[in-house]
Amino acid sequence: MASPPNTPQTTDASHPFKRPSADIIIILRSCDLVDFHVHSFILTEASPFFSGMFELPQPSQADSGTPDAAPAPPVIDMAEDAETLDLLLRLLYPIVKPPLEEPKLLARVLKAATKYEMAWPVTVVSERLLAITSSNALQVWAAACQARTGLEGVARQAALVLRVSGIGVNLLEVETLAQLKDCLEDMFGISAGDYLRLKQFLRAAQSDIDAGRLTLLSPQPEAMTHPPLISPSPFSTDLPSPDVSCRSLRQRGLGSEQSFKAHSLILSMRSPVLKARLGLVSDPLPALGDANSKKNPSGGTLAVLEFDEEPEIVSLLLKVCYNDQEDLPVDLELTPIAELLRACGKYQMIRIEDLVRAAWNKIAISRPLEAFFVAICQGLDDCARAAAKNVLSGPIPDAYTPVMESAPALAYHRLLVYYDACRAVRKERLVAFKNRIPSSFYVHDRGRFFSDGVQKAIHEFAEGTHGVAPHMGYPKHALPNVLTNAMSTNSTLRRSQVWEFIEILVEGVTSVPDVVAAAIDEVQIELA
Structure with a gap:
């Protein structure tokens, strides 16, 4: 029988993960649709993560409606690609091990092994990274940053090699930074904070290095001090007869659902995008996952309008929709303002966008480095360019802001x-x-x-x-x-x-x- 047109086409991995057998009851499917037929007892012994998974009740063959058919092995969809899974599983199996030479691949394997609590691959790959540091110091440092957990020692060893190497000296000179991007390509998985700490480590006094005062994969505690975030009160309105319930799709589990009653007329006046979605309120079957309005499944009179933003941002968005002549709460940080600004652009709220942008500019001018990285993380290129010009107001080689821990090193x-x-x-x-x-x-x-x-x-x-x-x-x-x-x-x-x-x-x-x-x-x- 031909497969349905929308069924993804998979391929089998190479030996020894290719041939099904009686004791192979698990298929690990990579994100690029390669199936690995693996022995469940090996995964159980190697990984407490999989051991706990296999202890959960499994559906019986009778539940499938075909009790006489040969049982089909369960399929587990994995986040890793085939290359990463192949090397990870070969480290677990009692077979000849492949060469472990490519730092980028080792970083991915180490990250997966850490996630699945596989102690043996973590040890093997960590030791191998240390072994190849002398000839691949920059790449090993990058691998440690990408895998992170437990690799401070690996990152430190790589940085020590860089201190006496040519590229380590170059990193101290801003004029040669272009060479770094060529060495690390897109620097994916490395944060701006990682990049800054490496630069500081390379120029630090030897006494500070020997005393262990500098870290490479996590900031010093004093660098992370910042004022506590203040959550503004949720949106509510005293206007009578609300006819729409605004709900965030990013709920945080059962019991955390939060919706806000509002008026479709006000939302339609503020946003042509929301007006169009509200016009589909009578559509009985919106597309799965579509953020369009749909009838309240409880059967009430309120339509449900779903938003991709966090509940706090939906609340703020509604507040400015109802009170666009007032300033935003004075205690807002740059990140929620940036998220709100992005939402205004998405929903084409031009009037409100001007108000939010004014609030952004008021704070960003005094905190340009933070504003730059927040804008980068939120995809606000125009704000990032303006913040970059404001960054010119002072020296930046050692400047730090906590948002650098989530911002990309490439930025x-x-x-x-x-x-x-x-x-x-x-x-x-x-x-x-x-x-x-x-x-x-x-x-x-x-x-x-x-x-x-x-x-x-x-x-x-x-x-x-x-x-x-x-x-x-x-x-x-x-x-x-x-x-x-x-x-x-x-x-x-x-x-x-x-x-x-x-x-x-x-x-x-x-x-x-x-x-x-x-x-x-x-x-x-x-x-x-």
């Missing part, structure tokens, strides 16, 4: 590359300005004036480690102050009127900061 890498590009543009403009100043000239009745002091001051200013952008990174009068201080130390110039020289310096006081700012604004951060 942090791109931010550092962008920051470095802006620094280069700033330095180029300031050096060009410095080079226009004559090295010396004769002042009538005053003697020869040498401008090396002024040029040195500008050079040090261009090389400084403070922020990049003239309009944010330092006050706009900072460069004029540098020039004024440098000139005031020369008595010859102070008592003379040298118009050509002063004219150039006046340009530096008035227009060069704006030229630098305009050049920096032309630099774009890569987000994808």
